[in-house]
Amino acid sequence: MNKMEIDKLCRAWVVLYKEGRNPLSDKESPHFWAFEKLDDVMRDSPTLAWEIILRILAIDSSNSTIANISAGPIENILVLHGPAMIGIIEEESLKNDALRFSLVGVWKNAMSDEVWDRLQRIARTKITSVRMGKAKIDALCRAWVDFYAEHREDILSETVLKSPHYWAVEKLNELIRNNPELAWRTILRILSIDSNDVIVEKITRGPLEDLLVFHGHMLMDSVEQEIVKNDTLKSVLKNVWRGCMHENTWKHLQKII
Numbered sequence: 001m002n003k004m005e006i007d008k009l010c011r012a013w014v015v016l017y018k019e020g021r022n023p024l025s026d027k028e029s030p031h032f033w034a035f036e037k038l039d040d041v042m043r044d045s046p047t048l049a050w051e052i053i054l055r056i057l058a059i060d061s062s063n064s065t066i067a068n069i070s071a072g073p074i075e076n077i078l079v080l081h082g083p084a085m086i087g088i089i090e091e092e093s094l095k096n097d098a099l100r101f102s103l104v105g106v107w108k109n110a111m112s113d114e115v116w117d118r119l120q121r122i123a124r125t126k127i128t129s130v131r132m133g134k135a136k137i138d139a140l141c142r143a144w145v146d147f148y149a150e151h152r153e154d155i156l157s158e159t160v161l162k163s164p165h166y167w168a169v170e171k172l173n174e175l176i177r178n179n180p181e182l183a184w185r186t187i188l189r190i191l192s193i194d195s196n197d198v199i200v201e202k203i204t205r206g207p208l209e210d211l212l213v214f215h216g217h218m219l220m221d222s223v224e225q226e227i228v229k230n231d232t233l234k235s236v237l238k239n240v241w242r243g244c245m246h247e248n249t250w251k252h253l254q255k256i257i
Helices: 003-018 032-044 047-059 061-095 097-105 113-123 136-148 167-179 180-193 199-228 231-237 249-257
Strands: none
Touching: 003 032, 003 047, 003 061, 032 047, 032 061, 032 167, 047 097, 061 097, 061 113, 061 167, 061 199, 097 113, 097 199, 113 199, 136 167, 136 180, 167 180, 167 199, 180 199, 180 231, 199 231, 199 249
């Protein structure tokens, strides 16, 4: 594949998942070919598949794309070609923040124990500390609520991106990546400020699901403790979709709600 073909595949792959489709059960999308092509390349040419994965992350490193590439192509390449690829992944992770974060969402599946252990050393030790005082957290939460009060649509148009409150969306996404415990407290604060239907839908389908996908293993005890005293949270969690959430996290969640 030449560079133009790779770029076309990557952009179609991103759009496919942005459509909210599950390629394993929904093959009607005009972009489904990208899923099939990457799957074929994955089996026959891991080096090319790795190039495609990195290009996808360069095109779109949003939490939703990272969640899907973690539980899909990255996991598959480590299952199929782990011994050959893990060293390359270790080296790339030192200079690629999007990749490093993606590794947090990878499941073991049929990966060898050696490859899995090396992956965990990369993924679990790279979370950095992001500190924010109460006043800054409160300002973030109120700006986040104001943003979605003004912009209920999911499409990030140029006008939406220029909103004076959009910084709060980006900041919360940053916290989810780098400081899951602070992100958790921020989500709880948002729900305490405003729990109307619009805010609940946006927090559930976005930050809360992302947090549980990437860091559920770390946070489920905190979720379980909070749910006992927070009826709003319990109601919100009933509307969370599994998506790419780890099976253990999902089962724990279903048990407590």
